[in-house]
């Protein structure tokens with residue numbers, strides 16, 4: 734199919750403990766469930782004229798496998814890697830390995846929290862990072878990534 738008729742597809746990845754959203758420390762992470770976040774993102778994606786596919790796992794290996802698989806079909810990723818953000822060289826290597834741009838997102842402002850959350854192993858290679866806006870971090874991350882991809886596309890075409 735001609736490039737201009739293809740619908741961009743974005744992979745949304747949620748890391749460990751994000752399945753607990755809604756009841757997990759709501760004063761930090763809010764009251765929205767992961768299912769509600771994914772539904773919100775699907776609605777935003779429709780407005781943007783793109784498609785999202787979402788996946789959550791508590792297992793680092795499952796996230797790696799999904800990045801390898803979806804790296805073949807999606808234009809980029811929005812990822813909240815949860816605690817793996819601060820620890821996982823393997824996730825960084827998978828994301829850079831499949832060569833797809835990604836935006837890192839966090840519900841909470843990680844820089845206003847414990848020092849061990851200040852460091853992200855994913856951030857240095859991310860297109861951008863959004864933190865601290867609750868579910869809006871995902872929405873802004875998705876919008877930012879789609880704009881970034883479209884700008885890159887227009888630069889290639891120009």
Ligand code: DHK
Pocket residue numbers: 749750751813814815816817818838839840841842843850
């Ligand atoms: C989510 C987590 O699970 C934490 O481990 C991160 C992130 C922060 C968030 O704010 O979405 O440190």
